Amino acid sequence: MRRIILFASIIAIAIVSTLFSCVDSDKNFYDSSYRMPNPMGDEFVAPDGFDWSMTETTTVSVEADNEDAQYYSLVEVLDANPFSNSDYNVLAKGTVKPGQTFSQEVIYPQGITYLYIRKTDPKGRVSVNTLAIGDRQDLSVKTVRALKANTRTNELPEKYSEETYDTTGAIELVGNTNWNQDNHHLEGGKSYIIKNSFTGNINDNSQYSGIFTIFVESEWTPPHNMVQSANIIVLKGGKLNISKFDSFLIGDNSTLTIQSGGSLVGNDLRLATKTLMKNFGTVNVNSMKDLNSNCTLYNAPKASVVITGKSIGLQEFTVFTKGLISNFGGFTIQNGTLKLNSEDSMQLFYNGDGAVVNTPTFIIGGIGTNDGTINALKITNAGNPTFTNNCSLYAKESFNLSGTNGKIIMNKGILAGGIDGNNIIAIPSFTLGSGQATVEINNGSMIKAEKITITDSTIKTDSEGTRSLLKATESISTGWTTYFKGNLDIECPEGKFSKEAYIMDNSVKLYIPNGSKTIITSCSEITEVPDPGTAPKDPQFPIKLEDNRNYSYLFEDQWPLYGDYDMNDIVMTIKKRKLKLSKHDNKVEEFELEIELSAVGATKKIGAAIMFDGVLASDITEEVDFADDDDDDDNTLIKNFNLNNYNIEKGQKYAVVPLFDDAHKALGRDRYIQINTISGHSNNVKKTKTISFSIEFDKPTLPADAFNINKLNIFIITDGNAANRREIHVAGYQPTQLADVSSFGGNDDASSISAKKYYLSKENLAWGIIVPTNFKWPLEYVNIKTAYNQFNDWVTSGGAGNKNWWNDWNETKVFQTNKN
The missing domain is CATH 2.60.40 (Immunoglobulin-like)
Structure with missing residues (x-):
């Protein structure tokens, strides 16, 4: 009887003791079946298989890529990007040399989505690449709206050869404006020639009888601001002067050919639908405000187009094209903007091998390809372009694509600020704004800028071939849906890379400026040569x-x-x-x-x-x-x-x-x-x-x-x-x-x-x-679930949710001398 009373007393004491920090756990020696109330609540049960671990385990394997087989590279596994965050921890460390593999088990907190592999080669060159180990690696596949199909996308425009013309039998137009118009009726199917300065009027009814041809051997100032259904050929030494009109239109179903040695001068030149202009000579006009759909402006090698922009007034664009500009020569805009219309039309732009475009502002739209050099102060976009740069695309002041889910594709191309002697200079500002744009820099291509900002966009390369380079001399800022993928090197000053607000493939590597091993060579054979490093040596042993x-x-x-x-x-x-x-x-x-x-x-x-x-x-x-x-x-x-x-x-x-x-x-x-x-x-x-x-x-x-x-x-x-x-x-x-x-x-x-x-x-x-x-x-006396708001959900989810629950505490419920 006394033993029963004693046992009951022990239980009573235990119940009272729950008011304090601890209870007398020795009571289990008396009765192993005794249970205390669930401290988390009667209905609270952690899921089966939940192990309470707040860390994960992975095995990291790294191979040496240095060319000095007798020396070791140093390998470090970090829990944060050292380019973004000075507050990182080294989770694993060791050495590796060619023919060996560094392999270690690494432990990291569950909330971490990347590990960073820092490698220092025997020449002292440091690279960092990511290892996606958390949930965010699943975000690396995103949906980008498909661009409209265009049968001309993969075709290069036709390259025309300069022809010779037989003017025998052409009817000479002579006289001045006092002549009777009826004497200058031009008929379809016939050829006419202007040998002297002809200023007479013409009565063009050829749209009813076919296309006529005019050869311009001397200087001709057309009497009207439009010529249509005509083949106009400015011969060597000839000149087409349209300066008397604010705007001159080469009308529907017409062609304009300027031979080498020939020229065209004037204010605003416009090309109507289904017109073809071929320039083998020189063009000097104030603007080309309207190059219509399905027209073609072809500028031949050694030919020159100069747009002065002197009379653009309140017009926004010096050159605005909805057709095709196919340039193989020099195309210069002195003031104003070259705008390629959006992808909604059949607009195409091609700058050929050896060709040069100079413009203060270049607005990319539609479908374009650059195999030559484009020099601009500013480059931006219209709509959702698909633009391919296979050579040199320079923006002296800024490159900004915003509100687009178009594409910039580079194949051994350079996108930079320009050339200074034998040096490729950086764009002061490179921006991909919101809109899910994609930039592909393939086969040894490079983007070089002082400050790079990428929001809701993707920078990627092909998976094989020469590595490409994204080079920031000052900083890189990103958004949460910024993606870096493929065979890509990124250079950026340490501490100036975005605070991990990005998704980065494991194959992408980070370097300090000029620290990568990738040599970039432009189409003009100007190279971006990396730092060769010091004389090779082993790291200091023992490794600490x-x-x-x-x-x-x-x-x-x-x-x-x-x-x-x-x-x-x-x-x-x-x-x-x-x-x-x-x-x-x-x-x-x-x-x-x-x-x-x-x-x-x-x-x-x-x-x-x-x-x-x-x-x-x-x-x-x-x-x-x-x-x-x-x-x-x-x-x-x-x-x-x-x-x-x-x-x-x-x-x-x-x-x-x-x-x-x-x-x-x-x-x-x-x-x-x-x-x-x-x-x-x-x-x-x-x-x-x-x-x-x-x-x-x-x-x-x-x-x-x-x-x-x-x-x-x-x-x-x-x-x-x-x-x-x-x-x-x-x-x-x-x-x-x-x-x-x-x-x-x-x-x-x-x-x-x-x-x-x-x-x-x-x-x-x-x-x-x-x-x-x-x-x-x-x-x-404060249950941990009360002190930490997310603790309960973390446990009941089996650790799947609220993985960083310890960052959300109630300041009145935690030990005060230990709070922030």
């Missing part, structure tokens, strides 16, 4: 890795019973993880660890240790060296552990290094009181305890990933350090050989040695978790 990412370890101390789930009974944080690696095989010569004990919410004695799940006890052949951070011998913190001569625990299969045997004493308190879990409490301490130790290996045999975070099994001990002790590990981590596992499956616990399921409850809750950040732990 220092991972400064913080990993916080949070424990409840009531296992196998639930506690109050404020996750602050013990708070420890790994601050630094250091490795020294051997030269030839990336084996560990020395390992260092720094752990901070920050808070103790428990009101009983608690110790802690770390088991290396990838290191056997027999691998430790040198004494573990504990550092001294505050003039106290750290060995006094572990005097109650049973250690061998190497400062690791006896009787263990895997190496177990003690951290402290009394958390309260480690923080300078001699009473079992709550420390740093109640704001403003007199028990709190400002100076936390840092435990540091190192392990040396005189004969390195262990790989670097044996010391990865997922192999560091930090645990707490709640009943002393003897055998059959009560250990509490992070969810999923195995107990040591000294642990008492008789409570597995009892009370709230659902651990199973046969199933390799450790320290998870019947509702799949954890007693210990690792948060990959410098964590702000909840205040005493």
Whole structure:
């Protein structure tokens, strides 16, 4: 009877104790079937298979690409882009040489979507490329609206040859404006010639009788502002002067040919539908404001078109074409704009091999190809163009494509600011605005600009052949739907690349300006030569890795019973993880660890240790060296552990290094009181305890990933350090050989040695978790789901959602001295 009363009293005490930080978990020795209320709520169950991990694991393999086979390249795996963010951590490091492969297991926080592989070759040249490892890699395929089909897209325009003409039999037009018009009626099918300065009127009714031909041997000033149904041929030495009209139209179904040595001068020249103008001589007019659909303006090699722009008035465009401009010579606009109409028409533009276009502003529309050189101050777009640049496209001031989902395609082409001697100069500003534009820079092409801004657009290359180059001398800014794909090098100053607001293929590599190995040669044989680097040499050995990412370890101390789930009974944080690696095989010569004990919410004695799940006890052949951070011998913190001569625990299969045997004493308190879990409490301490130790290996045999975070099994001990002790590990981590596992499956616990399921409850809750950040732990008596708004959803989603839940805390619910 007395035993029954005593047992009831224990349960009553336990119920009362839930009002405090901890309960007396010894009651499970009396009744392993006793259950505490679910601290997350009666209906709360974490999904089956949820392991509470906030990190992911991948294997990174890297091959050397240096040409110096006897030397090593240095490989580093980073958790952020060093070109964008100075706050990055080195997760793995080692060396590789041709014929070898660097391969390591890498651990990273779940919220990370990219790892960055930084490689330093023997000549000191540094490259960075991405490894997509998160959800955003699925965004790399996007839908771009298909451009309208055009049967002329893949065809180069016809290249005309200059003809000779037999003017025998042509009717000479003579006289002046006083002559009777009827005497100058031009009939279809007949040829006429102007040998002297003819100023007479003509009466053209040829549209009813066919097309007539006029040969211009001297200077001719037409009497009207339009000629139609005519073949006008300006012979060598001839001149067509249209200066008396504000605008002159070559009408429907007409042709205008200017032979070499011939010329055309005037104000505004316009070409009507289905007209053909062939220039082998010179054209000098103020504007060409309207080149209509299906017309063709052909400018031959050595021929010249000069648009002065002197009389454009309020007109927006000096040259506005909805037809075809096919240039093989010189085409110069001195003032104003060359505008190619949008893709909605059959407009085409072609600048041939050796041809040169000069214009203050170039507005790209429709379908165009450049095989020569285009010089502009500003380049922008109209509509959704498809423009191919196979040679030199220069914008001295700016290049800006906005509101378009068109394409710019480059094949061994250069898009830059111009040429200065033998140097390719950068465009001051290159912008792809919103609209999902695509720029393809294939086969050794280059875009070079001072500042590059890319929003909702894609820069990509072909997957094979010579690498192409996107070169920013000052900065690159991107949007969330910016894509970089393919065989592409990107140069940008460190710290001036966008804050990871982009999607980048694994094959893309980042370099500092002039740091890539890709030599770009323009069609004019001007080259962009990279820095050749220094004389080859190995990196400095041993290789030193220092991972400064913080990993916080949070424990409840009531296992196998639930506690109050404020996750602050013990708070420890790994601050630094250091490795020294051997030269030839990336084996560990020395390992260092720094752990901070920050808070103790428990009101009983608690110790802690770390088991290396990838290191056997027999691998430790040198004494573990504990550092001294505050003039106290750290060995006094572990005097109650049973250690061998190497400062690791006896009787263990895997190496177990003690951290402290009394958390309260480690923080300078001699009473079992709550420390740093109640704001403003007199028990709190400002100076936390840092435990540091190192392990040396005189004969390195262990790989670097044996010391990865997922192999560091930090645990707490709640009943002393003897055998059959009560250990509490992070969810999923195995107990040591000294642990008492008789409570597995009892009370709230659902651990199973046969199933390799450790320290998870019947509702799949954890007693210990690792948060990959410098964590702000909840205040005493505050459930972690109350302190962190997204914690509940993260757990119930099985870790699929709210992966960065630790960034959303309630400032009134976390320990105040630890908040931002």
